[in-house]
Amino acid sequence: MMLVVAIFISSVSFANSSWSDIEQQAKGQTVYFNAWAGADNINAYIRWAGEQVKQRYQINLVHVKVNDTANVVSRILAEKSSGRVDGGSVDLVWVNGENFRSLKQAQLLYGPFSQRLPNLALTDQSSPALKFDFTLPVEGYESPWGGAQLTFYYDAERLNQAPDSAPTLLSYLQVHPGLFSYPAPPSFYGTTFIKQILLETIEDPQRLYHPVDKQTFSALTAPLWAYLDQLHPLLWRGGQSFPSGSGQMQQLLNDGELTIAFSFNPNDAAAAVKQGLLPNTVESYVHKNGTLGNTHFLAIPFNSDASAAAMVVANFLLSPEAQARKADLAYWGDPSVLSLNKLTKPQRALFAKAQSSPASLSSADRAKVLAEPHASWVALLEAEWLRRYSR
Numbered sequence: 001m002m003l004v005v006a007i008f009i010s011s012v013s014f015a016n017s018s019w020s021d022i023e024q025q026a027k028g029q030t031v032y033f034n035a036w037a038g039a040d041n042i043n044a045y046i047r048w049a050g051e052q053v054k055q056r057y058q059i060n061l062v063h064v065k066v067n068d069t070a071n072v073v074s075r076i077l078a079e080k081s082s083g084r085v086d087g088g089s090v091d092l093v094w095v096n097g098e099n100f101r102s103l104k105q106a107q108l109l110y111g112p113f114s115q116r117l118p119n120l121a122l123t124d125q126s127s128p129a130l131k132f133d134f135t136l137p138v139e140g141y142e143s144p145w146g147g148a149q150l151t152f153y154y155d156a157e158r159l160n161q162a163p164d165s166a167p168t169l170l171s172y173l174q175v176h177p178g179l180f181s182y183p184a185p186p187s188f189y190g191t192t193f194i195k196q197i198l199l200e201t202i203e204d205p206q207r208l209y210h211p212v213d214k215q216t217f218s219a220l221t222a223p224l225w226a227y228l229d230q231l232h233p234l235l236w237r238g239g240q241s242f243p244s245g246s247g248q249m250q251q252l253l254n255d256g257e258l259t260i261a262f263s264f265n266p267n268d269a270a271a272a273v274k275q276g277l278l279p280n281t282v283e284s285y286v287h288k289n290g291t292l293g294n295t296h297f298l299a300i301p302f303n304s305d306a307s308a309a310a311m312v313v314a315n316f317l318l319s320p321e322a323q324a325r326k327a328d329l330a331y332w333g334d335p336s337v338l339s340l341n342k343l344t345k346p347q348r349a350l351f352a353k354a355q356s357s358p359a360s361l362s363s364a365d366r367a368k369v370l371a372e373p374h375a376s377w378v379a380l381l382e383a384e385w386l387r388r389y390s391r
Contacts, residue, residue: 019118022308023057029309030060034072035094037065038245041271045332048325053316059309064090068186069099076108076301088303092310094145096296097134101375103299104141110300110307112140117311119318120144124339129295134375135209142297143314146326147335149286149293149369150196151361152262153269157281159259164288166200166227169260173234179259181236181252183243184390185382190242192264194381196292198224199370208373217380225388232389240391254278266361267333273359274329284361286368293369295337324350329357 017025031053037043043063050061066072072093079088095103103109114120123130123144130144131137154162163169173180183190199205201223207216232239236258243249249261250272263269272278298317300310316322320343323336340348 019116022116023312026306026309026312027058028060029306030062031091031306031309031313032062032064032089033092033094033313034064034066034069034090036067036069037063038067039247041275041332045326048331049313049317049322052322053313056316057309057312059312061313069093069095070102070186073099073102073108076103076303077106079303080106080108085303087305088301090301091304091306092313093299093301094296095142095299096294097372098375098378100133100142100297100299101136103301104136108302109141110302110304110310113300113307113311114138114140114143114314117143117315117318119315122318122320122338122342124342128371129293130337133297134294134372136375138297142299143318144295144337145298145314145317146296147293147337148264148296149266149361149366150192150262150264150291151266151268151284151286151365152260152291153253153278153282153284153359154260155253155279155281156283157279158256162260162283162285164285166197166287170227170231170234173231176259177234178236178238179257180234180261181239181243181249181258182262183245183249185385187245189246189249189262189264190385191378191382192292193262194224194228194385195373195377196287196370197227198381199292199373200287200289201227208377209371211374212376212380214380217384221381221384225384228385228389239389250277253282265334266366267327267329267335270357270359271329271333274357278359280359282359284359284365286361286365288368290368290370292372294372320347320350327351329360 035046046063053059053061072090076088076090133142152162163172182193185191185194198221199208202208202220207220243252246263249258252258253261254277269278269282269284273280273282298314300307304310320338323338326332326334327336
């Protein structure tokens with residue numbers, strides 16, 4: 001009962017507070033921001049954000065670098081189980097999909113809070129991409145941060161025409177084995193790749209937008225495993241080992257070991273070209289029937305004792321200045337969640353230098369977005385992949 005009361009009190013503590021009151025309470029607070037740390041440019045962006053909130057709001061932002069957000073979810077759950085209802089170790093977390101589902105179902109989230117953020121008004125709040133996270137209603141428990149889409153890229157100097165479907169990728173590798181691979185699940189990138197192949201091979205894709213049924217899982221996913229059984233011997237190193245993540249795939253393509261790689265950021269290849277990490281002959285593309293896309297969010301755990309500062313940080317990260325810098329290829333290249341038609345002319349001007357490059361995904365391809373399957377599919381897919389292919 002005490003835990004329920006504590007969560008209720010924390011959820012309503014700012015109900016009658018103005019935004020200026022929240023900013024005032026945030027001063028001097030430290031926000032432990034748990035966020036994936038697998039890319040130098042993202043880490044640099046978070047450092048910049050920390051400098052900004054320190055200067056503007058007297059908030060100390062500490063980037064707690066994580067490799068797997070599921071571990072953060074487990075830590076918050078352990079804190080709840082031990083009765084740690086305040087002073088939690090996490091104040092803000094970069095999250096979406098199955099991790100959001102786990103946090104929400106276990107009542108580990110503070111909120112709803114995102115409607116309190118002034119800058120949320122600069123987004124299209126009616127957009128399904130912002131209202132739902134892997135088919136789950138957000139309901140104010142997350143603040144949108146950026147957009148994403150599975151994006152393949154290749155060196156046009158080494159490959160004339162990229163394979164734009166699961167079947168043509170397999171056909172290409174049958175003639176040119178070893179020139180493609182993907183990270184092993186439960187790596188986010190590996191799981192995303194197998195979900196993409198599942199969407200392209202399942203007889204009725206609509207089945208994926210409902211909670212997974214363990215009784216029918218094997219039958220529905222049989223075409224996926226049949227495809228991967230054919231694909232794996234044709235992968236880099238014969239499928240005996242897998243790249244560690246998007247960074248290694250990028251390096252392997254740059255070194256000439258792969259001809260095709262992929263990311264979950266439509267501007268990732270373009271940013272790498274700009275930074276000299278990939279040749280300027282690289283081009284991005286998606287499969288002809290579309291690729292998975294989603295929104296990534298920020299959430300506040302139920303037991304944060306810096307929820308005011310966490311809200312101020314989330315609001316700053318939704319500001320035109322922060323979103324424009326994030327979209328800039330020189331810094332990150334992560335697509336903005338803001339609606340440009342809701343911005344003033346000076347605010348829109350901030351995005352001028354964040355425009356695409358020849359290596360960016362075209363606007364036509366950006367429109368070919370497939371919705372993420374229900375979050376409940378992830379755990380079973382990863383477990384079955386590991387059972388079949390882990391060594």
